[in-house]
Amino acid sequence: MRDSGIEPNEFTFVAILTACIRILDLQLGLQVHAMIIKLGVLEDSVFVSNALMGLYGKCGCFLFVLKLFDEMLHRDIASWNTVISCMVSEFMYDKAFELFRDMQRNDGLRVDHFTVSTLLTACTGSASIMKGKEVHAHAIKVGLEANLSVNNALIGFYTNCGGGVKDVTALFERMPIRDMITWTEVITAYMDFGLVELAVEVFDKMPERNSFSYNALLTGLCRNGQGSRTLELFIKMVEEGVDLTEFTLTSVLSACGLLMDRKISEQIHGFILKIGFGSNACIEAALLDMCTKCGKMADAEKIFRRWSFDQDTSVIWTSMICGYARNGQPDEAISLFNISQSEGTMVVDEVASTSVLGLCGNIGYHNMGKQIHCHALKSGFLSDLMVGNALLTMYSKCWNMDDAIKIFNNMPTHNTVSWNGLLAGHLFHRQGDEALALWSKMKKIGTKPDNVTFVLTISAYRHTNFNLVDDCRSLFSSLKSVYDIEPSSDHYASLVGVLGYWGLLEEAEEIINTMPFEPHASVWRALLDSCRIHSNTTVGKRVAKRILALEPKDPSTYILVSNLYSASGRWHCSEMVRENMRDMGFRKLPGRSWIIFQNKIHFFLRKR
């Protein structure tokens, strides 16, 4: 066109710039921009300026966008939408809101559905609940209440930004029109809130389903720990010929990891190779992780050694390290971590540090944990809630309560997991009074305790300086009356442990006998352990019988009974129980233990 001497006009430029945006050709775009300036088109065409801003925005040149925008004489709603959405994609949320205010002040333009959706993305990104509610109110004011894309964006905002499930449900029920995105978002929302049954109900009610909705349900089931249901749905998807994506397969692989079933994992592994997804980095990484979880370390090592992708190296190193730790190979775990640090193959990000810190806590590797702490400090993700929780657990497991408490106090926010982590730390160190003081503080601040909090707090009464059994009883009864938590076997076991510890064996036994459901063996075991503490074989024998009736094949009961006899000075009985066990074909597996001292790992066999 240029060669034949035809002058381009503003329509030509908009068209050619749109093409540049599609193929992200910044170089050509810059040449076109130069020509536009030469021909003086820019001054009087809003469309050309908008197209240029669109191109620069997509290419990440936000300074160009702002400059062009500032120089514009006339702006329309698309100009404002372009500049605001560019700021949002650059994570400059404050600037986006500032522009929004300018827009209302200067040009008096009415926001459209695009502006509202973009602003809601900014609210979600900056976790500004109040601003999001303002945007919602504004949308209603300008008559966008019934707009489909606005409502879809609102569901996303209320799901990801501290809204409650009530907000999502109310929005969903009020929507006059819904599309596939709406239904799928609601399924994802319910799954995020852990409301699996509600999500399944919504899925069943969908007028039509596509691969997205199936995948939303599948990943949701998997993230909520429902391994077998994930697999069932997957089989249904294969039978119905639903498109299988990378997401589908990675979810199914994690579901196998949850089930820890070798057989199923082998079948899925074979299936994935057969349909030819085997050479995709995400899927290979998920395969490796599944192998480590199903105890197939040799297969995991094979995938690890022949890893040829540039991406995801951190992920597979983390999987391998945690796999070794999980499968009782801490020396391999630590040496791999060491190699990764000296070779720089592993970027220790939030997720990797959380996993490796868990490992450090479990094997008491304080120095490695400290290294990661320094790393987190330098990389600036110490304020990440998950990293904070992992650090605090690591320190408390490594017998360093001082640093655990310091981490807790320096965390910008706490959730129930943080409080539980510190409570568990105090319990681990048998600091009952400290744990109870923490519990009072938690109540004062108003953090909502969960069922685990109560297991920990009740157990704390075992390690107090004075007998506070009365307080413990009333805490236990407040569980249902105040906090609406149905006591589980774990709660009963904690209470029984406390009563037993303070010598109230009769009361403890009575409580078990009057439990509203069949007690788990752990409750009886708590009482058996109390009998050992008080060398009371009368009650002990009775209790042992109950446990053996519940779990005749569990060797740990025999060990407890044997310990009960040894503690009461009746060595021959203790020996007899062990003989009895040997006759029944139990072998007491020696526990392998290790400590790290002066940078060396020392192994020893541990007797219970």
Ligand SMILES: *[C@@H]1O[C@H](CO)[C@@H](O)[C@H](O)[C@H]1NC(C)=O
């Ligand atoms: C509502 O949203 C749709 C897109 O979902 C859009 O095409 C439409 O123009 C919007 N309606 C109004 C009144 O803004």
Ligand SMILES: *[C@@H]1O[C@H](CO)[C@@H](O)[C@H](O)[C@H]1NC(C)=O
């Ligand atoms: C890592 O290995 C080097 C030798 O290769 C050793 O000097 C160092 O102590 C090890 N570090 C850790 C944290 O184990």
Ligand SMILES: *[C@@H]1O[C@H](CO)[C@@H](O)[C@H](O)[C@H]1NC(C)=O
């Ligand atoms: C706490 O509740 C969750 C879900 O309601 C349950 O899976 C878990 O086992 C409970 N834990 C204890 C210690 O009762």
Ligand SMILES: *[C@@H]1O[C@H](CO)[C@@H](O)[C@H](O)[C@H]1NC(C)=O
């Ligand atoms: C064991 O405890 C029960 C109940 O408290 C008590 O009646 C009994 O005397 C105790 N027996 C021994 C040997 O201490």
